[in-house]
Amino acid sequence: MNKPKREEKMKGKTSTRNFPSFAFSSRGGFTVIEVLVGSSIMLAIIVATLSLYTRSNKVSVDQQQFAEIQHDVRAAMYFVSRDIRSAGAGLLTDLIGYSLEGIDGHGPSPESPDSIKLMGNFYDPLDLTVQFQAGVIFQVDVSALNSSPYQEAFYEGKEVMITSPTCPGCFALLYISNISWPMGVAPGTFAMPPGQSELNPPGGLSDTGCPADCWADAKITFIQIKQYWLDTTGNPGDYPDLNPSVGQDGYLGIPYTLYLTTIDEGGDISHMPLALNIESLQFQYFGDLDNDGILDGPTDWDNSNWTIGPMDDEATKQAKLVLISRIRMVQIWVLGRTRNPYVSVSGTPSANLHLYRRPAVANSAVGEETDKHRRFLLESTAQIRNMSLSMYNSGTN
Secondary structure, three states: OOHHHHHHHHHHHHHOOOOOOOOOOOOOOOOHHHHHHHHHHHHHHHHHHHHHHHHHHHHHHHHHHHHHHHHHHHHHHHHHHHHHHOOOOOOOHHHHHHHEEEEOOOOOOOOOOOEEEEEEOOOOOOOEEEEEEEOOEEEEEOHHHOOOOOOHHHHOOOEEEEEOOOOOOOEEEEEOOEEEOOOOOOOEEEEOOEOOOOOOOHHHOOOOOOOHHHHOOOEEEEOEEEEEEEEOOOOHHHOOOOOOOOOOOOOOOOOOEEEEEEEOOOOOEEEEEEEEOEEEEEEEEEEOOOOOOOOOOOEOOOOOOOOOOOOOOHHHHHHHHHHHHOEEEEEEEEEEEOOOOOOOOOOOOOOOOHHHOOOOEOOEOOOOOOOOOOEEEEEEEEEOOOOOOOOOOOOOO
16 A cells, blocks of 8 residues: 555656756757858858959969060070170271171061171181181181180181281181191191181172282181071061071071071071060161261161162172261160960050050051050160271271
């Protein structure tokens, strides 16, 4: 009889115990709206970050392109202006007209770049005196070379000009094919065949064919012929006077490449690529061309009336030489263009803004298309300061 009461009593005690509640609050998670709002905000941040990165990357790519063309243009200007300043060094006074020859429009339109050909002793001093000639063998006084730091091999293959002091107008372009130089003993002998090569000198200068007795006491000096020109097409057929072939003699066949064409030690033509990304190369000339004592303004090279042609008679040739010898300064423009269009440009650039189209330079017309290639133009004027030196490094005028 007591058992049910005991069970009832125990049940009562059990019901009065306090157990912790394990019920979940209804605010413990995120609603669908909260998830959508948070996702949208995060997506907007990601998109903005990617957009900023993409924009920054485009600006960086364009800045690298612009830095590249600045380097190319400055390098091109350095080489061109340096050699123009030295044109005519080592030439006698009556040969000064042969130190320079321009070509206006040496290349197809629309860029129509110019070219310039120079002759002079640009690098190496040499002042030898001929004692006698026997065929291509010249006996010369090489005692002045005994203190030279160079060995015989240095002189072989070099182009030289030999000029007669007793026969006016007698000169020849030769190259040293062999030298016999007994150290400490003079005289020595130079074997010097004719030096006419694939690259004709300015004015078509060549051996005048003077008799052997004119070469006694003649002067010998190193000479170099250089031509700066711009390939805007990569098509060798557009430059027939140089006859380049892709992959030969240094010619790349890449558009907008500036070349220095010269003669190597074997007398063969060599095309040296100096700078890429050059869109235009222009020259204009200052001098007292009308001989009135006043320096005339800049003038483009007159291909018809200034360039000496093979059909010119002697009077015409001499008149052109006199005119060319009056040129004292050359104005140079080098225009660079980025390899690829700018990717950070948005919208359409103004037609009056020539950063993204080719500007008018000298007599080269303005470009008609806004192609979004960024340009960099450098202009300089080089004074031909060595045209009055009769012998290179000799101090005589």
